[in-house]
Structure formats: C-alpha cells, structure tokens
Amino acid sequence: MSARFYADLALVTGSSVGLPEHAARHVQVLRLQPGDSITLFNGQGDGQAGSEGEFEATIERMGRSDVQVLVGAYTATRREAPRAVHLAMGMPANERMDWLVEKATELGAASIQPLMSERSVLRIKGDRADKKLAHWRGIAIAASEQCGRNRVPLIHEVTSLSDWLKxxxxxxPPAQAGTRLLLSLQDGTQALTQALAGNNTFTFLSGPEGGLGPAEEAAAMAAGFRPVTLGPRVLRAETAPLACLSLISLLSPT
Known part of the structure; x- marks a missing residue:
C-alpha cells in the first residue's frame, strides 16, 4: 500500500499538481523519489455530490521544498462511519486533547467542537487558540492519512460552552442536526444504547475534568440535549467521548 497524503486541492485524473506544504514535507521525509507512487485524498472525492474515495498519483519532480505529482485513477472507497457523530467536549488539559483528536479521528468522528466550561483546566483564546486549532487540525489530517479515512473531521474554533449552547x-434543529445527547452522571439517566435508535446523526456533549456543573447541565437540557449514561463507572474526560464513538461503531450496520 502506497503512502497516503491529504491534499486540499481539486484533484482531476491526468492533471499535474503541486502538493500542499505539509504533504510535500512528508514526501521529503520519507525520501520518496520521482516515479514513486502515492495515494491522495481531498475529502471531496471526485467532485461528485456524496462521493468518497482517493486518487493514485505518481511523483514527477522533487524540489528543495516542493513536490509535483501526476494525478492518476480515482477509486471510490467508502470508509466513513454509517452514523455521523459530532463531539462537543470540555477540553482536557495537557497533551490529552491531542490524543483525543487523534483517536476520535481514527474512530470516525465527523466533527469536534472544543469547549471551555466552568471546570475547564485548559483555557485559551486569541493567538494561542489559533495555534492550538491549527495543531489539532494537523493531528486530524495525519490520523486520517494513517487510518485510511478519505475525509478529515472538522475541528471547530474553541468557544465557551455558554456561547455554544446559546x-x-x-x-x-434541522433534520441533519440529529439527536443531541449529554453524557451525564445524574441518577436516572437513560442508557446510551437506548438512545441510539431511530437516527443516524448524533451530537454528544461531555465535560472536562470534573464534568459539567449542575447549571451547565441544566442549560444543555434546555437547549435540547438529553442526558445519557455509559454505565456506573466514571470515565476520564478524554475517555468518555471515545467510548461513545466505539459503542456507536459496534452497534452501527456495516
């Protein structure tokens, strides 16, 4: 299997294109040479509505910092999850958010919304938030290249939980908004497995270390989120969203 690279370009069989900076740098690191084959994907398939796939490509020229390739045949390849899962979560601290973005991408998350809430340890804004966002998007691209996804999940800009809930x-809610679920430790919440029937699109809201506060949970429910539980154990902030993704993957039709 040839090395895979994300290229945010309009790819057309028979055209010659320069790879984006991150892909060109990766080709250089791998010491690939003119004539070597690679695989490209752009998240748009062949441009047809709803298409999903990847292109063969051949390296034509290697510059000091640029790489030119000839785009070859397109292969329609469906690897996206049958159910779209959008994660909205209080950002865990340190490198845990990096790990969460990587694993959520591998498990098929459609999008990720980083949130700052009452108990958030990680609080960022301005230039620092922009740099973190670019970093997380790079992680999502690398994870998509590695795991075989042909679409990169959208990583939204960091915002406060209160603004997002507003x-x-x-x-x-349009039909595509699907079911809104709040991961909660409250007594009497519905089991997640019982909340999955009847829809193929979900938005999961989960808290940071320490969870969401009572007022935040109340605001989420007022915004249409239904509280659900993953069971009696308390999972870490970076574990709970991944458990949701794994469960939905296991219960989804193939």
Missing part, C-alpha cells in the same frame, strides 16, 4: 438553543 447557538444550539437558537436553532430550530
């Missing part, structure tokens, strides 16, 4: 509450 935008959710203001929406008249």
């Amino acid at each position: 935008s959710c509450a203001a929406q008249t």
Whole structure:
C-alpha cells in the first residue's frame, strides 16, 4: 500500500499538481523519489455530490521544498462511519486533547467542537487558540492519512460552552442536526444504547475534568440535549467521548 497524503486541492485524473506544504514535507521525509507512487485524498472525492474515495498519483519532480505529482485513477472507497457523530467536549488539559483528536479521528468522528466550561483546566483564546486549532487540525489530517479515512473531521474554533449552547438553543434543529445527547452522571439517566435508535446523526456533549456543573447541565437540557449514561463507572474526560464513538461503531450496520 502506497503512502497516503491529504491534499486540499481539486484533484482531476491526468492533471499535474503541486502538493500542499505539509504533504510535500512528508514526501521529503520519507525520501520518496520521482516515479514513486502515492495515494491522495481531498475529502471531496471526485467532485461528485456524496462521493468518497482517493486518487493514485505518481511523483514527477522533487524540489528543495516542493513536490509535483501526476494525478492518476480515482477509486471510490467508502470508509466513513454509517452514523455521523459530532463531539462537543470540555477540553482536557495537557497533551490529552491531542490524543483525543487523534483517536476520535481514527474512530470516525465527523466533527469536534472544543469547549471551555466552568471546570475547564485548559483555557485559551486569541493567538494561542489559533495555534492550538491549527495543531489539532494537523493531528486530524495525519490520523486520517494513517487510518485510511478519505475525509478529515472538522475541528471547530474553541468557544465557551455558554456561547455554544446559546447557538444550539437558537436553532430550530434541522433534520441533519440529529439527536443531541449529554453524557451525564445524574441518577436516572437513560442508557446510551437506548438512545441510539431511530437516527443516524448524533451530537454528544461531555465535560472536562470534573464534568459539567449542575447549571451547565441544566442549560444543555434546555437547549435540547438529553442526558445519557455509559454505565456506573466514571470515565476520564478524554475517555468518555471515545467510548461513545466505539459503542456507536459496534452497534452501527456495516
């Protein structure tokens, strides 16, 4: 299997294109040479609505910092999860957010919304938030290249939980918004497995270290989120969203 690279370009069989900086740098690191074959994907397939796949490509020229390739045949390849899962979570501290983005990408998350909440340890804004966002998007690209996904999950800009919930509450949820679920430790919450029937699109909201506060959970429920539980054990902030993704993957039709 040839090395895979994400290229945010319009790819057309028979065209010659220069690879984006990150892909060109990776080709250089791997010491590939003119004539070597690689695989490209752009998240858009062959440009047809709903298409998903990848292109063969051949390296034509290696410059000091640029790489030119000839785009070859397109292969339609479906590797996305049958159910779209959007994660919204209080950001865990240190490198745990990096790990979460990587593993959520591998497990098929459609998008990730980093949130700052009452108990968040990690609080970022301005230039630091922009740098973190670029870093996380790079992690998602690398994870997609490695695991075989042909679409890169969207990593949204960091925002506060209160602002995000206001935008959710203001929406008249369209059909594609799907089911809104809140991971909660409250007594009497519904088991996650019972909440999955009847829809193929989900938004999961989970808290940071220490979870969401009572007022935050109340605000989430007012915005249309239904509390669910993963069971009696308390999972870490970076573990709970991944457990949701894994469970949905196991219970989804193949």
